[in-house]
Amino acid sequence: MEVLHFGIILVALSSVFGIIYPRPDSRAVKPLQGGKRVAEVSYTGEIATEATRKKVVSESVFAWLLVGPAMLFIAVIVAWPLAETIRLSFMDAGLGGETYVGFANYEELLESRKFHQTIIRTFYWMFLSVALKLILGLIGATLLNAAVPGRALFRVLVMPPWVIPIAIGCIGWLWLYNGYFGVLSGTMMKLGITDGPFEFLAHKQSAFYSAIVTDVWVGVPMVTLFFLAAMQGVSRDLYEAAWVDGAGRWYRFRRITIPQIMPVIVSMSLLSAIFTFNSFEIIWILTEGGPRGATTTLIVDTYKTAIGNYKFGEGSARAVIIVLLLGAFSLAYLFFLNRVNRKYGVK
Amino acid sequence: MATLDLNNISKSFGAAKVLHDINLAINDREFVVFVGPSGCGKSTLLRIIAGLEEATGGQIIIDGNDVSRADPVDRGISMVFQSYALYPHLSVFENIAFPLRVQKIADAELKERVGRAAEILQLTDKLQLKPGQLSGGQRQRVAIGRSIVRNPKVFLFDEPLSNLDAALRGDMRVELSQLHSQLNATMVYVTHDQVEAMTMADRIVVLNGGRVEQFGTPMELYHHPATKFVASFIGQPNMNLIPAKVLEAGAGDITVELDGGAKMTLPVESQGGIVGSKVEVGIRPEDVSLADEGLRVGVRVLERLGGASITYGTIGNGTRFCASLPGNAPVQEGKDMTLAVDPAACHVFDANGDVLRRQSAPALVA
Numbered sequence: 001m002e003v004l005h006f007g008i009i010l011v012a013l014s015s016v017f018g019i020i021y022p023r024p025d026s027r028a029v030k031p032l033q034g035g036k037r038v039a040e041v042s043y044t045g046e047i048a049t050e051a052t053r054k055k056v057v058s059e060s061v062f063a064w065l066l067v068g069p070a071m072l073f074i075a076v077i078v079a080w081p082l083a084e085t086i087r088l089s090f091m092d093a094g095l096g097g098e099t100y101v102g103f104a105n106y107e108e109l110l111e112s113r114k115f116h117q118t119i120i121r122t123f124y125w126m127f128l129s130v131a132l133k134l135i136l137g138l139i140g141a142t143l144l145n146a147a148v149p150g151r152a153l154f155r156v157l158v159m160p161p162w163v164i165p166i167a168i169g170c171i172g173w174l175w176l177y178n179g180y181f182g183v184l185s186g187t188m189m190k191l192g193i194t195d196g197p198f199e200f201l202a203h204k205q206s207a208f209y210s211a212i213v214t215d216v217w218v219g220v221p222m223v224t225l226f227f228l229a230a231m232q233g234v235s236r237d238l239y240e241a242a243w244v245d246g247a248g249r250w251y252r253f254r255r256i257t258i259p260q261i262m263p264v265i266v267s268m269s270l271l272s273a274i275f276t277f278n279s280f281e282i283i284w285i286l287t288e289g290g291p292r293g294a295t296t297t298l299i300v301d302t303y304k305t306a307i308g309n310y311k312f313g314e315g316s317a318r319a320v321i322i323v324l325l326l327g328a329f330s331l332a333y334l335f336f337l338n339r340v341n342r343k344y345g346v347k
Numbered sequence: 348m349a350t351l352d353l354n355n356i357s358k359s360f361g362a363a364k365v366l367h368d369i370n371l372a373i374n375d376r377e378f379v380v381f382v383g384p385s386g387c388g389k390s391t392l393l394r395i396i397a398g399l400e401e402a403t404g405g406q407i408i409i410d411g412n413d414v415s416r417a418d419p420v421d422r423g424i425s426m427v428f429q430s431y432a433l434y435p436h437l438s439v440f441e442n443i444a445f446p447l448r449v450q451k452i453a454d455a456e457l458k459e460r461v462g463r464a465a466e467i468l469q470l471t472d473k474l475q476l477k478p479g480q481l482s483g484g485q486r487q488r489v490a491i492g493r494s495i496v497r498n499p500k501v502f503l504f505d506e507p508l509s510n511l512d513a514a515l516r517g518d519m520r521v522e523l524s525q526l527h528s529q530l531n532a533t534m535v536y537v538t539h540d541q542v543e544a545m546t547m548a549d550r551i552v553v554l555n556g557g558r559v560e561q562f563g564t565p566m567e568l569y570h571h572p573a574t575k576f577v578a579s580f581i582g583q584p585n586m587n588l589i590p591a592k593v594l595e596a597g598a599g600d601i602t603v604e605l606d607g608g609a610k611m612t613l614p615v616e617s618q619g620g621i622v623g624s625k626v627e628v629g630i631r632p633e634d635v636s637l638a639d640e641g642l643r644v645g646v647r648v649l650e651r652l653g654g655a656s657i658t659y660g661t662i663g664n665g666t667r668f669c670a671s672l673p674g675n676a677p678v679q680e681g682k683d684m685t686l687a688v689d690p691a692a693c694h695v696f697d698a699n700g701d702v703l704r705r706q707s708a709p710a711l712v713a
Binding site for chain 2: 235237238240241242243244245246247251255256259260262343344345
């Protein structure tokens with residue numbers, strides 16, 4: 001479990017810093033987790049062969065050898081960018097050079113009403129989107145888990161939003177939302193809901209909620225499949241025992257399914273929250289943070305400042321704030337997960 | 348408390364027919380054990396009684412009511428699963444209380460009923476723990492607690508002891524028998540272990556290939572097995588089956604020549620036309636004794652258990668023969684021994700595996 005938490009936090013951190021530094025993709029963290037696992041496996045392997053094999057190196061040296069590459073990897077991909085970002089956040093840095101300005105970047109942000117609004121908007125974006133993903137994922141997984149004919153087909157049909165490259169999916173949505181050529185606007189006109197073409201992404205509110213819809217569309221499949229896997233892990237006997245005792249469908253769902261998959265629900269909500277918090281491509285392709293900042297979340301704001309306007313110092317300060325916020329969020333999550341495990345766990 | 352009648356129960360999974368016209372009448376307060384090898388349909392039959400599977404044909408009557416189409420909860424049954432099916436996230440108390448919570452029983456009554464069940468099963472000081480913190484035997488008891496708290500008419504047990512180690516299994520067998528007399532309930536118990544069946548059952552149903560081979564008391568099954576299958580399934584070590592040829596058939600006996608040439612006259616009833624046919628003679632390992640003359644057996648393996656010596660060997664043209672002799676029996680591996688066989692203790696099965704009724708047999712224990 002610790003490894004998983006560690007991994008989750010690393011995913012969070014690296015995806016933040018990946019925005020500022022040319023990133024080899026957030027996927028880069030995965031081999032790192034793999035490296036950890038290898039270390040564990042070999043450790044047990046070591047025990048198994050202890051008696052039969054002559055020791056060439058001591059166990060602790062061997063352990064460091066195994067962990068070493070992964071640690072080097074972390075140092076280059078995560079630790080160094082992190083340190084650089086923190087250093088830059090105290091600089092007035094641009095294409096012309098760097099000068100030390102102390103906490104000026106942070107002070108500026110703390111006083112900026114626009115930045116406060118961005119933070120609020122980001123959390124609203126995250127909570128709304130994650131809530132929808134979890135609810136739809138739970139409903140979808142329940143339906144997919146039910147014994148209905150042809151469910152294998154439905155399981156495959158859930159995948160596309162996840163499998164299609166995000167950029168391509170988003171361009172599809174861009175066309176859907178288009179006022180003159182889009183299906184949505186056209187249908188609304190035909191049904192008489194609107195008089196003329198409606199440009200979904202041109203108005204502040206509709207742009208925000210349209211972006212949410214697309215984000216949910218992209219995010220639901222993963223949540224659904226994780227929930228489905230968790231549901232399939234619940235022993236059939238439990239349901240049969242409950243059925244024999246007279247528990248109806250809803251009662252079984254409420255008192256068996258939900259508690260049994262609770263740890264997965266909690267883990268998925270954190271992962272999904274971090275992905276959503278840092279969701280950049282979807283917003284960037286749809287609206288570039290517009291109209292008039294209506295879809296500018298922290299990550300978009302950071303990108304615009306640091307990369308769009310070459311204000312590396314101010315951008316870094318924003319990135320550091322994101323790290324702090326996500327760090328606090330992760331700690332709250334660990335606390336919450338502990339409580340869930342105590343309540344729903346086996347001990 | 349209740350009677351349970353199964354009328355012509357059959358079950359098919361697609362084209363595969365797993366149960367063929369099962370008819371059983373189980374009495375009130377009876378402890379009936381379904382026993383048989385894997386895949387004989389015993390668990391399926393139990394699940395049909397529970398209502399977890401629907402029978403393809405036939406009726407289930409509990410206490411005079413046809414419940415064939417009723418939901419499990421309306422049948423008045425409760426079931427203990429092989430895996431115990433405890434809810435890992437709920438405490439022992441909540442596990443036992445689960446059926447009552449479903450029925451929305453008021454808190455005071457619920458506490459009292461759970462408390463009573465816990466007392467019967469000696470779980471009172473474990474109520475706040477989670478199933479993961481209990482031993483196998485305790486989990487087993489929680490599962491039983493959950494089934495007795497509802498006061499069902501019929502208790503169903505699906506191989507409840509198969510996950511326990513041998514010593515604990517013996518203890519739980521005794522506990523279950525005690526529970527049966529304490530609750531005075533009708534119980535149906537499924538197992539593949541003939542020792543459990545023999546020790547716990549009032550009556551045993553031996554199932555094979557989806558058919559009832561025999562339904563009777565343990566002693567009936569032991570002394571009067573109806574078929575070769577029952578004979579070889581009941582009893583430990585297994586009954587020896589020796590190919591033989593019928594030489595003569597009298598009014599109350601037949602004379603056979605065993606594999607290897609030994610001739611015996613056995614007091615069993617026979618019908619005409621049996622002379623010359625092939626039969627099998629069943630001899631239980633415990634029904635033989637060392638003697639100066641009789642059946643010659645080459646001892647291959649000798650197991651000294653202290654109280655008894657089990658020998659595994661062959662007779663005639665390699666037919667296997669097992670004998671259970673006294674602990675100090677003067678036999679040796681690799682040497683021959685001679686065994687006296689009481690003709691009255693022999694069973695004879697015809698080519699179809701059906702028994703030829705024995706003239707004499709030990710009086711049945713009531």
